Amino acid sequence: MTDVDLSRFSIxxxxxxQWSLPELVEGCRKAGVARIGLxxxxxxxxxxxxxxxxxxxxxxxVTSLCRGGFLTATGPGERAAALDDNRAAIxxxxxxxxxxxxxxxxxxxxxxxxxxxxxxxIADALAELxxxxxxxxxxxxxxxxxxxxxxxxxxxxxxxxxxxxxxRFPVEEVGVVVDAYHIWWDDTVEARIRQAGAAGPxxxxxxxxxVADWVTPLPAGVLLxxxxxxxxxxxxxxxxxxxxxxxxxxxxxxxxxxxxxxxxRDGSEVLTEVMERYAAxxx
Amino acid sequence: MTDVDLSRFSIxxxxxxQWSLPELVEGCRKAGVARIGLxxxxxxxxxxxxxxxxxxxxxxxVTSLCRGGFLTATGPGERAAALDDNRAAIxxxxxxxxxxxxxxxxxxxxxxxxxxxxxxxIADALAELxxxxxxxxxxxxxxxxxxxxxxxxxxxxxxxxxxxxxxRFPVEEVGVVVDAYHIWWDDTVEARIRQAGAAGPxxxxxxxxxVADWVTPLPAGVLLxxxxxxxxxxxxxxxxxxxxxxxxxxxxxxxxxxxxxxxxRDGSEVLTEVMERYAAxxx
Numbered sequence: 001m002t003d004v005d006l007s008r009f010s011i012x013x014x015x016x017x018q019w020s021l022p023e024l025v026e027g028c029r030k031a032g033v034a035r036i037g038l039x040x041x042x043x044x045x046x047x048x049x050x051x052x053x054x055x056x057x058x059x060x061x062v063t064s065l066c067r068g069g070f071l072t073a074t075g076p077g078e079r080a081a082a083l084d085d086n087r088a089a090i091x092x093x094x095x096x097x098x099x100x101x102x103x104x105x106x107x108x109x110x111x112x113x114x115x116x117x118x119x120x121x122i123a124d125a126l127a128e129l130x131x132x133x134x135x136x137x138x139x140x141x142x143x144x145x146x147x148x149x150x151x152x153x154x155x156x157x158x159x160x161x162x163x164x165x166x167x168r169f170p171v172e173e174v175g176v177v178v179d180a181y182h183i184w185w186d187d188t189v190e191a192r193i194r195q196a197g198a199a200g201p202x203x204x205x206x207x208x209x210x211v212a213d214w215v216t217p218l219p220a221g222v223l224l225x226x227x228x229x230x231x232x233x234x235x236x237x238x239x240x241x242x243x244x245x246x247x248x249x250x251x252x253x254x255x256x257x258x259x260x261x262x263x264x265r266d267g268s269e270v271l272t273e274v275m276e277r278y279a280a281x282x283x
Numbered sequence: 284m285t286d287v288d289l290s291r292f293s294i295x296x297x298x299x300x301q302w303s304l305p306e307l308v309e310g311c312r313k314a315g316v317a318r319i320g321l322x323x324x325x326x327x328x329x330x331x332x333x334x335x336x337x338x339x340x341x342x343x344x345v346t347s348l349c350r351g352g353f354l355t356a357t358g359p360g361e362r363a364a365a366l367d368d369n370r371a372a373i374x375x376x377x378x379x380x381x382x383x384x385x386x387x388x389x390x391x392x393x394x395x396x397x398x399x400x401x402x403x404x405i406a407d408a409l410a411e412l413x414x415x416x417x418x419x420x421x422x423x424x425x426x427x428x429x430x431x432x433x434x435x436x437x438x439x440x441x442x443x444x445x446x447x448x449x450x451r452f453p454v455e456e457v458g459v460v461v462d463a464y465h466i467w468w469d470d471t472v473e474a475r476i477r478q479a480g481a482a483g484p485x486x487x488x489x490x491x492x493x494v495a496d497w498v499t500p501l502p503a504g505v506l507l508x509x510x511x512x513x514x515x516x517x518x519x520x521x522x523x524x525x526x527x528x529x530x531x532x533x534x535x536x537x538x539x540x541x542x543x544x545x546x547x548r549d550g551s552e553v554l555t556e557v558m559e560r561y562a563a564x565x566x
Contacts, residue, residue, distance in 0.1 A: 113518040115468060148431040150468035151516045152499045157468050185398060185433035185440050216435045220503040233434045235396040 004279040010035035010063040011271060012210070012256035013042060019267040021046045025058045031271050037064045037210075037254045038096060040089060052095045062098035063252040064141065064177075064208050065089065071125035072106035072118040072155060079125070082106075086129050094136040100207050101133065102141050102177055107152040115155040122156070123165050130173040141207035142166055143177035148222055159183055159192035163205065171200040175207030178243055179256070181226055184214060184234040190242055197246025206248045211236045211282055212257045226257045229277035236282045253282060287562040293318035293346040294554060295493070295539035296325060302550040304329045308341045314554050320347045320493075320537045321379060323372060335378045345381035346535040347424065347460075347491050348372065354408035355389035355401040355438060362408070365389075369412050377419040383490050384416065385424050385460055388448075390435040398438040405439070406448050413456040424490035425449055426460035431505055442466055442475035446488065454483040458490030461526055462539070464509055467497060467517040473525055480529025489531045494519045494565055495540045509540045512560035519565045536565060 011033055013024055021042055028036060036055065043051045043065070055062055068089040073079045086103075093101040105122045108115065126140060133140050142162040145154035156162050162176040176196055183189050196205040214234050215227030229236065240253065255274050262270050294316055296302075302310060304325055311319060319338065326334045326348070338345055351372040356362045369386075376384040388405045391398060409423060416423050425445040428437035439445050445459040459479055466472050479488040497517050498510030512519065523536065538557050545553050 108516045113516050113521075116470060119470075146430060147468040148429065148501065148505070151497055155468075158470075161470060185430040185438075187399060187402075187441075187444060214434055217504045218431065218501070221500045222431070222505065233391045233396050238396075 004275045005283060006032055006034065006275065008250065008253045009033060009275065009278060010037055010252045010254040011274065012037035012066075012254050013039050014066075015255055015257045015262065015274060016267045016270055017263050021051055021054060023267060025054055025060065027267055027271055028060060029058060030268065031275065033271070034059065035061045035063045035252055037066065037256060038062055038098075039066045040092060043092065043096070048092050048095050052097065055096065062096045063254055064100040064102050065093040065096055065098050066102045067104045068101050068140065069103035069154070070106040071103075071122045072109060074109055074112070074121070083125060083128055086125070087132055090129070090133045090136055090138050093138045099137055099139055100141050100175075101138050102143050102208065104143060104145060105154050105156045107150065107155060115150065118155040119161065119165065123168060126165065126169060126174060130169050134173050139173060139175050139207055141175045141177045143179060144182055146182040158186055159189050159196070163192060163196060166205050167199075171205055175205040177208045177210060178206055178239065179210040179212070180234050180236050180239045181210070181212040181214060184239070189239070193242045193246050197243070197248065201247060203243060203246055203248030203251055206243055206246060208252070208254060209240065209243045209248060210254045210256045212255070224258045224260055226259050228257060228259065228262065229255065229274065230281040240282050253278070287558045288566060289315055289317065289558065291533065291536045292316060292558065292561060293320055293535045293537040294557065295320035295349075295537050296322050298538055298540045298545065298557060299550045299553055301546050304334055304337060306550060308337055308343060310550055310554055311343060312341060313551065314558065316554070317342065318344045318346045318535055320349065320539060321345055321381075322349045323375060326375065326379070331375050331378050335380065338379065345379045346537055347383040347385050348376040348379055348381050349385045350387045351384050351423070352386035352437070353389040354386075354405045355392060357392050357395070357404070366408060366411055369408070370415055373412065373416045373419055373421050376421045382420055382422055383424050383458070384421050385426050385491065387426060387428060388437050388439045390433065390438060398433065401438045402444065402448060406451060409448065409452060409457060413452050417456050422456060422458050422490055424458045424460045426462060427465055429465040441469055442472050442479070446475060446479060449488050450482070454488055458488040460491045460493060461489055461522065462493040462495070463517050463519050463522045464493070464495040464497060467522070472522070476525045476529050480526070480531065484530060486526060486529055486531030486534055489526055489529060491535070491537060492523065492526050492531060493537045493539045494561075495538070507541045507543055509542050511540060511542065511545065512538065512557065513564045523565050536561070
């Protein structure tokens with residue numbers, strides 16, 4: 001246990017990827033952490049119902065499930081498969097009793113040079129998925145990813161682009177993720193966070209707020225380049241204050257860091273360090 | 284010689300970095316290329332006046348000099364040194380008879396988490412440098428770099444941010460660079476290119492148009508990840524049409540690719556391939 005205020009703190013499973021799901025649950029119990037963000041692959045591996053029971057019996061709240069998405073395919077077969085997979089992701093989110101399914105929307109198919117067209121295909125897919133999700137108490141949360149992922153993971157690169165998509169749907173059906181790592185460089189985020197918050201109570205369209213720090217040099221492939229909180233140049237406190245001012249105050253703050261250095265260490269030690277850094281740089 | 288229309292084609296020196304300056308000049312003569320973009324370090328190594336004479340006597344036009352910038356230092360000593368260095372860069376541009384000095388504006392100093400403040404320091408520096416440049420027939424050209432470079436190279440990440448800075452100065456003094464590699468993912472560029480073009484004749488604030496393709500996976504450090512034209516997902520023709528519609532028609536198109544694979548090959552072979560790809564994917 002720690003004297004850090006953990007009332008909003010959520011640890012994303014990938015931050016302590018060295019832990020199995022039972023180890024994560026036990027580590028959270030020891031550390032006094034009541035909220036976790038989960039990923040589909042380790043949940044499926046453990047068994048969805050079994051995972052749901054494990055976290056429920058431990059009294060943990062699942063703040064989000066990562067990830068649905070990859071909705072940019074052009075071929076009808078691939079598109080149908082992606083929709084099926086997203087319905088499965090929605091079912092899994094519902095089973096885990098989280099109201100938030102994070103979407104990594106998908107990059108450009110091979111040979112495609114039209115990000116705008118790809119975003120329109122995402123909108124079409126959302127129209128099919130959003131009612132299905134709503135019926136199950138799940139909101140789809142579009143996560144803008146840093147533009148360095150635009151071609152291969154997510155053509156939604158800015159909060160502005162995410163809101164352009166989300167605003168075509170009721171606020172209860174489609175929200176956005178504000179992840180400090182992806183959007184810190186963008187001088188339009190202040191206005192876009194206000195816009196997202198104005199859509200409704202409790203932060204409006206802001207479905208999740210995630211933090212990781214930006215450090216360089218980036219590693220090959222860039223995916224695992226996220227830094228421990230405080231090690232980089234992101235003013236996470238300012239972003240937290242912006243989402244709070246937009247109505248998100250009191251809601252979960254999820255720490256999601258993909259970093260091989262952290263994964264190589266003892267999970268409890270990493271979790272403790274993350275909580276200390278969270279107090280120093282986010283709260 | 285080739286049957287590709289080279290009337291706007293410019294080869295940036297870094298694309299064929301395996302060539303010395305005399306080899307570049309000779310390679311351009313053989314290929315019928317009349318325009319080159321130069322970098323300060325190889326020019327200084329060869330000697331600025333000597334380089335200027337070499338390209339002048341070969342009948343080559345220098346479309347741009349890379350690079351000034353790195354104007355975000357907070358300490359007075361570092362700031363003064365940066366301004367001195369930029370005045371030297373302006374002198375070198377004037378000696379090479381190019382009207383365009385490309386600025387890579389600088390990243391965040393260690394410990395700094397305020398990109399907005401850093402951009403304001405850039406504006407202050409531009410106010411000192413722009414009149415000096417204008418007197419020498421040189422326009423400062425702010426290049427927005429991809430947001431993956433925001434922390435360590437350039438806090439100016441979008442054409443919008445570049446224009447926010449440039450528009451504080453007369454169009455003759457400060458322009459912007461439209462580099463397809465850096466801005467292809469941004470859905471606001473169409474409006475921003477129009478805005479840049481509306482500032483005056485001949486493309487207004489568009490001081491240069493550069494092309495390279497976006498390919499993944501990115502290498503460690505990400506700097507040398509640019510792809511040969513046509514190998515990636517950037518619709519360079521659309522961007523060329525946008526700058527042309529904004530008044531830039533007829534002005535230089537500079538191919539600037541940093542790619543170790545290209546550097547390992549024969550320079551003439553690379554230049555020929557670049558020209559063919561340029562015809563196929565840009566014109």
